[in-house]
Amino acid sequence: MSIDSPSKIFAQPDGARRPARRRQVDAAGVALSVAEWGDEQAPPLLLAHGGFDFAETLNMFAPMLADAGYRVVSWDQRGHGESAWAHLYSWEADIRDAAAVLATLPDQPLPFIGHSKGGSMVMHLANVAPHRVSALVNLDGLPSGNNMPDVSELERTRMQRDEMDRWLAHRRTLSNKQRRPGTIEELAERRGRMNPRMTTEWLQYLVQVGARQDADGWRWRLDPTMRMGGFGPWRPEWSMLRLPGLGVPMLGVMGLELETMGWGSRPADVQPYLSPGAQFEGLEGVGHFVHIEQPRLVADLILEFLS
Amino acid sequence: MTVSDEASKSIQSGDLVWVRHNRIDLALHVVATGDDPTHRPLLLLHGLGERTPSTVPANLRWPGPIYGLDFTGHGSSTIPVGGGYTSEILVGDVDAALEEIGQVTILGRGLGAYIGLLIAAARPTLVHGVVMSDGPGLVGGGIHPGSPSVPFPAPWAATTPDPFALIELARDVRPPDYAQTYVRFVIESSNLEKALMVCAVARPEWLAAVAAEPGVGHSTVDEALQMYAAL
Numbered sequence: 001m002s003i004d005s006p007s008k009i010f011a012q013p014d015g016a017r018r019p020a021r022r023r024q025v026d027a028a029g030v031a032l033s034v035a036e037w038g039d040e041q042a043p044p045l046l047l048a049h050g051g052f053d054f055a056e057t058l059n060m061f062a063p064m065l066a067d068a069g070y071r072v073v074s075w076d077q078r079g080h081g082e083s084a085w086a087h088l089y090s091w092e093a094d095i096r097d098a099a100a101v102l103a104t105l106p107d108q109p110l111p112f113i114g115h116s117k118g119g120s121m122v123m124h125l126a127n128v129a130p131h132r133v134s135a136l137v138n139l140d141g142l143p144s145g146n147n148m149p150d151v152s153e154l155e156r157t158r159m160q161r162d163e164m165d166r167w168l169a170h171r172r173t174l175s176n177k178q179r180r181p182g183t184i185e186e187l188a189e190r191r192g193r194m195n196p197r198m199t200t201e202w203l204q205y206l207v208q209v210g211a212r213q214d215a216d217g218w219r220w221r222l223d224p225t226m227r228m229g230g231f232g233p234w235r236p237e238w239s240m241l242r243l244p245g246l247g248v249p250m251l252g253v254m255g256l257e258l259e260t261m262g263w264g265s266r267p268a269d270v271q272p273y274l275s276p277g278a279q280f281e282g283l284e285g286v287g288h289f290v291h292i293e294q295p296r297l298v299a300d301l302i303l304e305f306l307s
Numbered sequence: 308m309t310v311s312d313e314a315s316k317s318i319q320s321g322d323l324v325w326v327r328h329n330r331i332d333l334a335l336h337v338v339a340t341g342d343d344p345t346h347r348p349l350l351l352l353h354g355l356g357e358r359t360p361s362t363v364p365a366n367l368r369w370p371g372p373i374y375g376l377d378f379t380g381h382g383s384s385t386i387p388v389g390g391g392y393t394s395e396i397l398v399g400d401v402d403a404a405l406e407e408i409g410q411v412t413i414l415g416r417g418l419g420a421y422i423g424l425l426i427a428a429a430r431p432t433l434v435h436g437v438v439m440s441d442g443p444g445l446v447g448g449g450i451h452p453g454s455p456s457v458p459f460p461a462p463w464a465a466t467t468p469d470p471f472a473l474i475e476l477a478r479d480v481r482p483p484d485y486a487q488t489y490v491r492f493v494i495e496s497s498n499l500e501k502a503l504m505v506c507a508v509a510r511p512e513w514l515a516a517v518a519a520e521p522g523v524g525h526s527t528v529d530e531a532l533q534m535y536a537a538l
Contacts, residue, residue, distance in 0.1 A: 027389060086387070087387030087388055088390065090391040093390050124455055164425075168402050168429055168430075172403070232393060233481065
């Protein structure tokens with residue numbers, strides 16, 4: 001695979017840096033690949049990627065935090081990147097995996113940072129282990145407690161049924177399922193739909209650090225049996241209600257460009273839940289992937305917040 | 308193979324049909340062939356931590372074949388590595404079994420009763436009545452998440468039931484209005500007068516809400532089975 005031979009990686013964007021170290025953590029039998037940037041002796045921080053991302057989507061953002069004096073510790077979630085594919089996926093399993101990574105770090109409070117699903121995960125983890133967190137940064141990972149306000153009860157019920165039907169239809173197609181192969185350019189183009197403001201150069205670079213090359217083309221290193229969403233009783237307010245009780249400083253960063261990957265939350269949805277003294281930044285003209293689109297801006301916000 | 312057609316005439320008690328659900332091999336047991344092999348089968352869904360019984364439970368009367376599905380991580384089915392159980396996964400387990408055997412009546416114990424409700428909503432033409440009875444895992448994890456924690460199971464023997472199943476499915480949240488929505492899906496789609504029969508004595512919030520819905524019947528397990536057997 002070309003990821004093993006850096007010379008084959010073309011057009012590495014300025015400032016992008018692959019992890020300084022990789023190590024494995026055994027999370028109840030699932031091999032998780034941990035990615036680290038920065039001095040191993042520096043104060044650690046925990047950084048969680050979003051759903052269908054992987055640690056190396058942080059190759060611009062994480063080095064900025066590392067260069068400011070942190071040991072940045074991220075990991076590929078189960079089924080993502082270089083971590084193992086699992087039999088089952090669930091929110092509880094992801095939290096347990098995160099706790100397994102956290103357990104390998106020095107036993108002291110440290111900042112938790114997470115994007116999207118990862119933001120919601122570290123918020124949950126901060127509730128689970130308040131003694132291990134010193135500050136919390138949530139990057140566009142605050143679900144709205146009031147999403148779909150214009151949808152009638154009837155329509156909501158119909159959506160619930162459609163979601164169940166689609167989920168079961170998906171479950172029936174999983175045997176030997178593979179991701180669709182393509183050229184670097186094709187995978188970059190597909191990813192570009194999630195990251196419409198990113199350059200072709202960056203997207204093609206991302207393919208080379210996040211996909212593997214098979215005989216019939218490149219495939220993202222994401223378990224093809226994973227699926228966005230799913231059906232279940234989860235409600236956004238269950239996550240939001242973790243916010244007011246946080247006992248550590250909190251920074252929320254929200255991209256104000258509405259995108260399909262985003263959660264549709266608006267600042268007004270979040271404000272009532274913020275803990276006293278929490279800082280909240282809405283970024284105009286920036287989409288859901290705030291730290292990928294504007295790594296310098298977001299890294300500076302975080303570094304100032306942590307200082 | 309579809310056992311609902313020709314094969315159903317040749318099944319034997321104790322036979323085991325393997326059903327694939329993604330990376331899990333599920334054990335679908337033939338518990339009894341029944342006096343009338345052409346009658347619609349009864350599908351037993353066990354409770355949390357249980358497995359399909361090896362013989363027909365005492366006092367259970369059904370004229371046709373009786374199957375039992377071992378859920379993921381239970382009985383003879385695959386034990387997944389590293390947990391990740393949800394009720395929705397188990398609904399997928401039952402869906403995979405229905406693809407094998409076709410139309411059934413479901414008798415669910417505890418957790419299996421809850422899963423029976425959800426699959427009846429998802430596959431109204433394949434599920435001809437659900438009998439919801441007492442059993443392990445009936446309560447689930449309450450109506451909203453509790454204080455968050457990360458439980459690791461005790462390192463028990465590497466056999467079923469998977470301890471991850473026990474802790475994760477015991478925390479499965481079941482809001483009453485969520486369960487009611489599925490009752491309404493069932494009622495809307497089914498041509499049965501009573502497509503759901505609540506026979507459990509214990510009534511956690513979700514099941515009390517189900518039982519209070521118009522169109523849901525109440526009886527003993529035996530009465531409910533006799534009613535569905537006659538339809």
